[in-house]
Amino acid sequence: MTFWILIALLTLAVALAVLIPLQRQQAVQEAHASDVEVFKAQLKEIDADLESGALDADLAEAARIEVSRRLLAAHKAAKQIKTGGSHKLRTRASSLLVVLVMPLAALALYLSYGSPDLPDDPYEQRLARMNQNQASIKEMIAQTEAHLANNPDDGRGWQVLAPIYMRSGEYTKAAKAFQQAIRTMGDLPDLKMGLAEALIFEADGKVNDVAFALLQDLEKVAPDAVKPRFYIAVALGQQGKRQQAIALWQKLIAQAEPDASWLPIANSYLADLQNEEKPTEKEKTKNVDDAQSTAAQKEPLLKNxxxxxxxxxxxxxxxxxxxxxxxxxxxxxxxxxxxxxxxxxxxxxxxxxxxxxxxxxxxxxxxxxxxxxxxxxxxxxxxxxxxxxxxxxxxxxxxx
Amino acid sequence: MPYENSMIIELGHYALILALVVSALQSVLPVWGALKHDTRLTATAPTLAYLSFALVLLAFLALTHAYITSDFSVFNVFENSHTDKPLIYKISGVWGNHEGSILLWVLILVLFGALVAAFGKNLPAELKATTLGTQGWVSFAFLLFVVTASNPFLRLEQPPVQGQDLNPMLQDIGLAIHPPLLYIGYVGFSIVFSFASAALLLGRLDAAWARWVRPWVLASWIFLTLGIAMGSYWAYYELGWGGWWFWDPVENASFMPWLTGTALMHSALVMEKRDSLKVWTVFLAIVTFSLSLLGTFLVRSGVLTSVHAFAVDPARGIFILTILIIFICGSLALFAMRAPLLRKGGIFAPISREGALVMNNLFLTTATAAVFFGTLYPLILEAATGDKISVGAPFFNLTFAPIMVPVLIMMPFGQLLAWKRGDLWGVTQRLTGAFVLTLLSAIALGWWMGGNHIFAVIGFGFALWAIFGSLWEIWDRVQLKKVGPVRAWKRFWGLPKTVWSTALGHLGIGLTALGIVTTSVYETETVLVMKPGETRQIGEYDVTYKGNRDHEGPNYVERVAYFDLKQDNKFLHEMAPTKRVYNASGRPMSETSIVSFGFSQVYFAVGDETEDGGIVTRIYHKPLILLIWIGCLVMSLGGFIGMIDRRLRVGAPKPAQKQRKKQQQGAAA
CATH class of the missing domain: 1.25.40 (Serine Threonine Protein Phosphatase 5, Tetratricopeptide repeat)
Structure with a gap:
């Protein structure tokens, strides 16, 4: 609200500032009077130059005649042109432009280009907000942990807690929480998927046998689900089953929505696998330096x-x-x-x-x-x- | 929290939009008033000019505030800033990008409007109103561009955590100052253009007009000179190639208005003194600003990177191009309609001061044409046939340099020739001293540089002739031998400011020319790989590479290489060029290390390290190179003295009432 008041005040101030000269009676200035002043000053300069020796007497005289001629012409012109005062209709039309059209135009333009509902969001403020969020998440975790310590059979509690652990990077705890949730609530696909993911993250991205089994179960239940197959493809790559992995990635990519967020990642996995293929066919000994430089040349996964x-x-x-x-x-x-x-x-x-x-x-x-x-x-x-x-x-x- | 829900950015955005509407009023009301001789309407001109300036300033400050607080909810800040950046580069980041730099452009545009409103008290009300009105058209066009096509206030609802950082090349003090200086010069010529258009609209163009417009020409010219010099020095020490001028289209874009601006400065003198060259002067005013617009188009549309890249996303470029065409064609049409009415002026003899100034104009405009074709030809060719050619230094050296030689030769003559009818033989006789001095010093300098390089001696001759010749006028006017030291001293201080202004301006050209000649002929470049502990002899110097150390800056890490520079076993200076990598962008930059000995410099830049621990080192010796920029400073000083000349501020006609009051007071006393 304050913002709109400020905008209104700013507009009002601008309109008033323009109205003042429009509404005030202006002194009539003689046109060409300024020219006369300039030529008079030029005459004085010629005298000064003559005195300082910058001009010879005859040159000074010639210059004086020339300037005097201009001075006379300016005088004459001044008499011919009469400056009118003002015109009522013009003043009114202009005032209307200032008071009505200007604010409306500005407002209309601002509403189409501006974002009046977005306050400033400086870095400091954002940092404070992020820290606050973090603090409240920690508090929430502590509360839930205390509650679950007393009621270990509250499956919903574990179900809520597990993803929070995931997000804060505590994958071991997350895996345990998923296991607890599965224990109390049964083999729900979401929970199994969560457990598999937690296990994979816990092992720094390596898909171990337990996780792989879980993923395969999930794929059987829902053959079209993306996530399980995504990790299966990762696992196949890790297991060295390159052809299978490539086939699966290609299938996933073909079926994907064009704007799916995981698509670039999938593409990069696929590209990695395909690139790996070529050098092994040609030369089996790979120079470590070479590998590093090709890795650097590859489109980085996480660029700015x-x-x-x-x-x-x-x-x-x-x-x-x-x-x-x-x-x-x-x-x-x-x-x-x-x-x-x-x-x-x-x-x-x-x-x-x-x-x-x-x-x-x-x-x-x-x-x-x-x-x-x-x-x-x-x-x-x-x-x-x-x-x-x-x-x-x-x-x-x-x-x- | 202090910032909770503050709306500074949106206020700035609104101020910008209000400025657009105000400038629309500014382009209508005053001109309407002037054409109808309506004093109320003309009286709104200064107010509207002040308001435009205040509002754009508000917008600019709001954007700057967003940069300082790293508010990435502004898309422009996100794209060009980073929290780790030192404060000064957060601020200079405001104009280190397309949108912000155009906003700065507009800010300076409206600043000049406000300055004319404030200092133009001696102007006739209608001329002033029409000038400000014309300035309003330019402001309106560019504000429309900023708001609709290049808006720096676009927001992000979910701001990213970190910004993308400013191009490391622009994180330099030189580039923090260079654009504002250059823009003041560039955009300053807009007010001269407005004066010219106003004169054409009102059909009044006389000697008085030339005098009113002269301080504005001078002010713009001074800043353009400083801006170009600054840019050249920046390129010299930042790019690490040791070059100081590349005939790059971006440089040419600022150099062309400088050339025509210089011509304009001289032709306005003729117009003021002799009431002639009117049509030509107005034409130059239009051309100069048109070249400024052209420069803005070239630099800002992306057409330089590639004509095809421009064609892919042409929205902005087309917008500026449209502005360019409207203003150039509009003003030229006005010129064509009105100019025939103006053709009437003093006749003059070819051998006279005004004759010399006409020659100056001829050469300067020819030089501009050479630069113009060299800059635009490749673009036109690429657009037409798709062939990419580059017109480099050889073309410009072959076309531009020969045109400048007669200018250097004639300068001292022009200074001494009298108005109306000059005595060439008399002037030649008076310049004999300067000529002898030039001849002796050129030979001495050539010998001292150790060369039997005949072209260098000729080059020295031209430059020194300009130097001694420009100072000769002062010597000649003081008449030491005739009047004795005491009166000569008095005459020295009593010399009119215009004499000083001319002498210093021409002296600056001579100094710059001397620097250019010496550096081009005698500079040395050595590229070698140095290993730690190694000492090599480079020309007259001994260079020892001591090793390197890593150092962490606020937003970069750098490897500093240390060298000892010695001469005849005497330690001179420790050189420390570095190679940096900026954290946010990962971009490498090399920082040079330069030491000056007198006007000469030794310049170090390092490249990559080799596998065996050596480092690629480039060492330049640049004799008298500082004179290039010192000359520009001296030129600007000359311009400045010309600008503060009291004669340019002829008193405003006082309203009748006040005068009467004064008389009454006088009578009472």
């Missing part, structure tokens, strides 16, 4: 989002977006932890985790990266720099 993605993201709900980001980071993590990657990719992962406020994970990733680049002095230097920035001491904080 381009403007389009962010626009799309801004249209999603807050939780969807958070999920998308978490998912992207997790995918990158899975890949780096299992297959390794370039230094830039590791840095990107660590930075993303810091942004997601997942300090423990970031530290973990840093340790892994340091281990991976043990041989490379340059990379180590960069990583140590990053470590010191995060307040992590690689020697003491990174346990085997």
């Amino acid at each position: 989002p381009d403007a389009e993605t962010v626009r799309a993201a801004s249209e999603m709900s807050a939780t969807d977006r958070q999920q998308m980001i978490t998912q992207m980071v997790d995918q990158l993590k899975t890949r780096l932890y299992t297959d390794g990657g370039s230094l830039a990719e590791w840095q990107r992962l660590i930075r993303s985790q810091i942004i997601l406020d997942d300090t423990a994970e970031a530290q973990n990733a840093l340790c892994k990266a340091i281990a991976a680049f043990k041989e490379n002095a340059d990379a180590n230097k960069t990583l140590e720099l990053l470590a010191s920035k995060m307040g992590v001491s690689p020697s003491s904080d990174c346990k085997k």
